[in-house]
Amino acid sequence: MEKFKKIIEWLIILAWIPISVYYFYPQNIESLENDFSKITISGDSQWWIILYNNKKIGYSFIKYTPKKDSVSVKDFMFMKINAFGKTQVLYSVIDADLTKELKINNFSFKITNPTGINFSGNGKFENNRLKIKMTTPAGTENINFSVNNRPYLPDVIYRVLMKENLAPGKKYQFPVYDPLLGKEIKGNVEVIEKLTYRFNRMLIPVYKLKFSYSNNEVTTLLSKEFGVIEETSGNGFKSKRVNKKDALTPVEAVNLIWSTAIKSNMKINNKEQIKKISYKLSGLEINKYDLNGDNQSIDEDLLTINKVEIPKSVNSQELKGMKEYLKRTPFIQVNAKPFIKTVNKIITGDPIDTTRQLNHWVYKYLKKESVISVPSALDVYYLKKGDCNEHSILLTALLRTANIPARQSAGVVYQDGYFFYHAWVDVYLGKWIPIDPTFDQMPADVTHIRFINGDLDQQGKVLSLINKLKIEVIDYK
16 A cells, blocks of 8 residues: 555655646635545445554545556545644545556546645656656646656555565565655565454454665555555554544544654753754664764764854855756756746855845745645745745755755754754755754754755655654753
């Protein structure tokens, strides 16, 4: 089913969706929920509930319909969470036409958040290329790229495995096109063991699988007769197979922000004045993360962060050589007309001063509001609100438009006795400097603990820290 990994990505608001052609803003959340609940499913359909820390936050179904020369798939998810006192609802629907081997012919996609940004679209496989049409509230964009093999959609991998001769120790690899990442990736599956499981008052044989995918890892119980029974991870998320009636029972709006917060062992006062701080980290594999480098250094489990000194001047030619961090991407629309207009009003000729001004502009421009969305810089510009992800992607686009190299970072930040998952920006001004448009900081204070640099395919590693990471403040000056 693979929906588990997508749910986590959406919940932490780290997802990109490079497909769409249609979007809508429902006027009534409850009526939309009721409409979806009345969908009649016949034939080979499966339902799941979505749990976080054993509380139901949503449900999903998937339906396969065999045709003469292909298989059609409908994949639906509904989810409700509470963030900063505001209940938010998210729906996604995928309709796909697949080959008999369940590989992509074509598909359409739709994700809707009544209070945020909505996407939809389509894609098709043709002549060893995936051709994607993407539309967001900011406009439409075509994306074409080559793939080595006709890929699968993530949700059908387990369906393919049901036909395999599974046995402990066997390993499989699948080419996968993930609509959330907008790229072809590899899905790796290892069969761990064979178990007996109680399902619908029956004892059935299931295979325990480890699925490694886009820097995330889940454990799956797969029945060759009934399909996926459960998916779990160590960070509190689970999807569990149920009947339709149980799937459509009421959903709780869990406060995800506080559920994932990490309590600090001591209060950190005047954090913007701290020059140096040290932490002891536990609950993670240190070498999997970008903890060492720039203003951070780690020795075994002891992490030291120094506040960065802003240089007095910078070589503009050196900045132009950082092409990787100046380029346009589908959701960082460098040199879009609104960004050129904004930058031209602010740019001073001094990259350092321009960076400071743009950071402050984003801080003032965006209303501080939690938005369950797929951050796109142009959409954020028009929506004029958002949380840390919206702030960081908009600032990244503006900096790159001003020919100042920038990249996104993800990790945690201290606030009022807790460490919260957070995103900010690194800007290159002769050296990498963390800045935070959400808090209007340049440089960012030393309670910003960076775990990842990069887009979603890298930031997904942060998700594996949930409910595992522990941080002990050792000392600060």
